[in-house]
Amino acid sequence: MNNDSSKLLEVENLRQHFPIRGGVMMKQIGAVKAVDGVSFDIETGETLGLVGESGCGKSTLGKALVRLLNPTGGRIRFKGHDITHMRQGRIRPLRQDFQMVFQDPAESLDARMAVGELVAEPLIIQGIGNRVSRQKRVAELLDRVGLPGNSAGKFPFEFSGGQRQRIGIARALALNPDLLVLDEPVSALDVSVQSQVMNLLLELQRDFEMSYLFIAHDLAVVKHMSDRIAVMYLGKIVELAPAEEIYRNPRHAYTKALLSAIPVPDPTAKRARVILEGDVPSPIHPPAGCAFGHRVGHERYEESVGQELPFEEVAPGHWVQKCPCCID
Amino acid sequence: MSTLLDIKGLVTSFDTDSGWVRAVDGISFSVEKGKTVGLVGESGCGKTVTAMSIIDLLPKPSGHVLEGEINFKGRDLCKVTGAEKRKIRGGEIGVIFQEPMAALNPVHRIGKQLVEILKLHEKMSSRAALQKAVQLLDAVGIPAPEERISSYPHELSGGMRQRVMIAIALACEPDLLIADEPTTALDVTVQAQILELIQSMQAKLGMAVLMITHDLGVIAQNCDEVVVMYAGRVVERAPVRELFAHPRHAYTKGLLNSIPRIESERKSELNTIPGQVASIQDFVSGCRFCQRIDRKNSVLLRQRPDYREIALGHWVETCPECFLA
Numbered sequence: 001m002n003n004d005s006s007k008l009l010e011v012e013n014l015r016q017h018f019p020i021r022g023g024v025m026m027k028q029i030g031a032v033k034a035v036d037g038v039s040f041d042i043e044t045g046e047t048l049g050l051v052g053e054s055g056c057g058k059s060t061l062g063k064a065l066v067r068l069l070n071p072t073g074g075r076i077r078f079k080g081h082d083i084t085h086m087r088q089g090r091i092r093p094l095r096q097d098f099q100m101v102f103q104d105p106a107e108s109l110d111a112r113m114a115v116g117e118l119v120a121e122p123l124i125i126q127g128i129g130n131r132v133s134r135q136k137r138v139a140e141l142l143d144r145v146g147l148p149g150n151s152a153g154k155f156p157f158e159f160s161g162g163q164r165q166r167i168g169i170a171r172a173l174a175l176n177p178d179l180l181v182l183d184e185p186v187s188a189l190d191v192s193v194q195s196q197v198m199n200l201l202l203e204l205q206r207d208f209e210m211s212y213l214f215i216a217h218d219l220a221v222v223k224h225m226s227d228r229i230a231v232m233y234l235g236k237i238v239e240l241a242p243a244e245e246i247y248r249n250p251r252h253a254y255t256k257a258l259l260s261a262i263p264v265p266d267p268t269a270k271r272a273r274v275i276l277e278g279d280v281p282s283p284i285h286p287p288a289g290c291a292f293g294h295r296v297g298h299e300r301y302e303e304s305v306g307q308e309l310p311f312e313e314v315a316p317g318h319w320v321q322k323c324p325c326c327i328d
Numbered sequence: 329m330s331t332l333l334d335i336k337g338l339v340t341s342f343d344t345d346s347g348w349v350r351a352v353d354g355i356s357f358s359v360e361k362g363k364t365v366g367l368v369g370e371s372g373c374g375k376t377v378t379a380m381s382i383i384d385l386l387p388k389p390s391g392h393v394l395e396g397e398i399n400f401k402g403r404d405l406c407k408v409t410g411a412e413k414r415k416i417r418g419g420e421i422g423v424i425f426q427e428p429m430a431a432l433n434p435v436h437r438i439g440k441q442l443v444e445i446l447k448l449h450e451k452m453s454s455r456a457a458l459q460k461a462v463q464l465l466d467a468v469g470i471p472a473p474e475e476r477i478s479s480y481p482h483e484l485s486g487g488m489r490q491r492v493m494i495a496i497a498l499a500c501e502p503d504l505l506i507a508d509e510p511t512t513a514l515d516v517t518v519q520a521q522i523l524e525l526i527q528s529m530q531a532k533l534g535m536a537v538l539m540i541t542h543d544l545g546v547i548a549q550n551c552d553e554v555v556v557m558y559a560g561r562v563v564e565r566a567p568v569r570e571l572f573a574h575p576r577h578a579y580t581k582g583l584l585n586s587i588p589r590i591e592s593e594r595k596s597e598l599n600t601i602p603g604q605v606a607s608i609q610d611f612v613s614g615c616r617f618c619q620r621i622d623r624k625n626s627v628l629l630r631q632r633p634d635y636r637e638i639a640l641g642h643w644v645e646t647c648p649e650c651f652l653a
Contacts, residue, residue, distance in 0.1 A: 047595075053515035054486075160604055161371075190370035190542060195586035195598040202595055217515060224588035224595070243594055261520040263545030265587050267568045275524055276517040279485045 008179055008211050009042040009065070009098075014074035016057075016064045020284065033283050034060040036235035037074070039311065042179065047205065047212040049226030049243065051219055051258070053280050057235045058215045059103075062181045065213065066100045067091055078179070096126055099172040103184035105164035109156045115142070115167055116152030122174040141170040145200060162193035166200070173204065181213045186221060198225065219262050223247060228317070231255045234291040235283055237311070238326070241318040251314060253326040254292045293325030300325040331399075332504060332536050333359040333382070338396035340374075340381045343389070349608045351377040353560035354396070356635070357643075359504065364530065364537040366551035366568070368544065368583075372605060373557040375540045379506050382538075383417050401503065419449040422497030422535075426509035428489035432481040438465075438492050439477035442499060449500045464495040468525060487518035494525060501533050508540045523550055544587055548572060553641070556580050559605055559616040562635065563650075566642040576638065578650040579617045615647035623649060 016035035019028045034057040042048050052058050063069050065076060067083055076084045078098060083091055099122075102108035109118055119138045123129060129137065135152075142151050145166040147159075156164055165185060172180055185201070186194040198221065205212060214225045222229060223243055230240040231254065239252040250256045260274045277296060281287055287294035289304035303324040310322050320327060340352040352374040359365045367375050380386045381393050382405065398405040400416070408416065417423075425431040433441055442461035446452045452460065458477075465473035468491040481489055490510065497505060507526065511519035527550065530537055539551060547554055547568065554571045556564045556579065564577040575581040585599035603620040606612075612619045614629040623629070633647035644651055 053517060162604065191544070191583055192370060192586050192601040193604065195588070196600045198588065199597055199600060202597070219516070220588045220590050223590055224592065224598070226594070247590060257517060261516040262590070263519070263523075263543065263549045265544040265548045265572070265584070265589065267548040267572050269548070275520055277521075279487055279518065280515075 006043045007041045008044050008046075008079060009213075010075075010077040011041065011065070012039050012075040012077075014038045014061070014064060014076060015072045016060050016069055017072040030284055033235050033286060035064060036283075036286075038232075038235075038237050039074075040230055040237065040240060042211050042213060044178070044211055045205070045209045046228070047214050047226045049222035049229040050213060050215045050232060051217060051222050051229060052232035053217065053258075055280050055283070056232045057283070058232050059183055061232070062100065062183045062213060062215050066095075066098055066181050068100070093126070096175040097177050098179040098181065099175065099177040100181040100183065101165075101168050101172045101185050104188055105161065105168045106156070109164060109167060109171075111156055113155075114152065115147075115154055115156065115159075118156070118167060119152075119170045119174055122171060126175060128175070137174070138170075141173055144173070144204075145170045146196075160193070162189050162197060165189065165197055169197075169200065169204070173208075176208065177210065179211045179213070181215070183215045184217070185214075187216060187218065194221070201225065219259065231258065234280060234286055236291070236321065237319075238292065238321045239319065241315075245315070245318055249315075249318075251318070251320045251327060252292075253296070253298075290323040290325050293323060298325035330361055331358050332361045332401065333538070334397075334399040335378075335382075336397045336399070338378070338381060338398065339394045340377050340386065340391065341394045342387075342391050346609050350394075350611070351391075351560055351608065352381065353611070355557070355560075355562045356396075357555045357562060357565050359536050359538055360552075361503070362530075362534050362536055363552045364539055364550055366547040366554045367538060367540045367557065368542060368547050368554060369557035370542060370605060372608070374560045375542075375557055376508055378557070379423075379508050379538065379540055382506065383421055383423060384413060385417075385423075415449070418445055419500045420502050421504045421506060422500070422502035424490070424493050424497050424505065424507045424510045426512055428486070428493045428513075429481060431493060432489060434481055437478050437480055438484075442477075442492075442496055445496055445499045460499075461495075464499055465492070467529070468492075468495045468498075469521075470495075486514055487521060490514060490518075490522050491525065494522070494529070498529055498533065502535055504536050504538065505530070506538045506540070509542070510539070511546065512541070512543070519546075526550075544584065556583070559611055559620075560608070561616065561645065562643070563617065563645045564643065566639075570639070570642055576642070576644045576652050577617075578652060581652060615645070615650055617650050618647060625649070 014035055015037055017031040017033050020030040022029045050058050064071050071084055116138050119141055120134045123134050138152055147166050186197050216222045226243045229243050229246045230237045233254050239255045250259055257274045257276045289301055293301040293304055311319055312322050313319050336356050337354050338352055339354050341348045341350050369375050382398055393406050439461055443457040446457040446460055462473045462477055470476050470491055511522050551568050554568050555562055558579050564580045575584055582601040606619055612629045614631050615633050618628045633645045636646050637643050
């Protein structure tokens, strides 16, 4: 791959498998193929949205990217550094530039730490500043994410869900990262608070020229936040395209089904719905052919068995996993 | 058309360490036979407490219905006791809860949980009940119901578990189904399946549905009428098209405007509702939406706004600031 300077993150054929052990000797008897050969890149200042149903591997992918996991195979290049198998000690200085915001702020924030400590922690780990300068930076960050001035001395439980997510964002911002992996950052929030946090994220991105990987299952939210969108199904990206394009002109049957399933907040809208049968198959024993064709019992499914399904560019910037059953 | 459920001035309170708090503070609405009413609002607004008040499943001993009437088929459920209440709950009113894993008993096979309700309410023999249970599983779209009937809940996917919940709720062909966030824990594609199932069962049994949700998309596509709750009160209630086309309360309008839509411009600033819901101990007696957006008018904060019918079936809290002309 060429070393294009606008590419902040390049991911090539990334695989993240989790071993299943069993028997007396606890030998490996199988693997959960949570992420199974995924390639994409993220440019500077860009938001890539990642959608898919639960269990499709989107959170695992996010965690693998920031190296909270040890990838099984493939390659992650961040700012030209290959971080795929880098040891944690060497990765730590690089972590300044990529941070993660988790879905449930109630669980991801240590309940026994005051907000000031929580937000200062990344600075301490990276050995930045002294106590006074850190205090100043914390005050600045809390103000930036819209928390009241006296927040630093309080504890997470004293805040509402939306405010807690702001704490999580302040913490991720502390080191001025270039890339934020946002794992369902607004899913746990009520509608009126959700829009506040989305506005905040958009504003921060403009001001600090950050790139986002925005993981969510709400397609309207993802569309609003993203420049390009990747649709994931059972550990693989089945379609990747500019946001407008994927909604206007979806090519993969799964993307179409996903789009038609969104309940539209308009009582006069009458649409032809594609109601999908069945559930996402198990990533332990994925079907031999196209995973989606298998779910819907497509008549041409057999043709995809044993085939390597290529990921092809069908229009400029519009990539689709080609298979006989899911593409018209 | 006749009224199936008619709630008048319902007040539900909880006895907490910081005194009595009114989670539901004098609400009124009704559900017509065979219709779907959506109850929408943010977390903590009292939607679930309203539902639990109807079926008397409030956490005891702290929760109490203090005032008001819940008229169901001509009886006030607040006055019904013991055996009759149990007959109504599960028999004439079925319930689907948000989290099927928490609502189903994990140590019993799903067949047993279905048979239990049939034997209790319909006085069926074990054999007849088992047969009926298989039919029910089949009706809610569970493949191979004869085998599935001996599965434990953990052996099923989230969508399948919710189907089992629906089968149990519908076992006695209730007149009213209360669905408390039935699809919140599910993926969009499975959500579409479950909503479709509820609609088709509703058409088949002619039952009414009280659908509790925070998702305005679900409301728009499934309900005939909408009740919008805010901070323990109903701020607006109207037929669904009317409500989406002409919201008359500032909160309803704010809520509708703050949802991102597929057709809206990408990365544009979304409308927001300023502030956040006050905590329940701090609720003012006057207009609580004024409290949220920090209006300083002491009269509005003290005096509860009138709840008026401004057009046929369209009720609004008419706070002078929040009521939209």
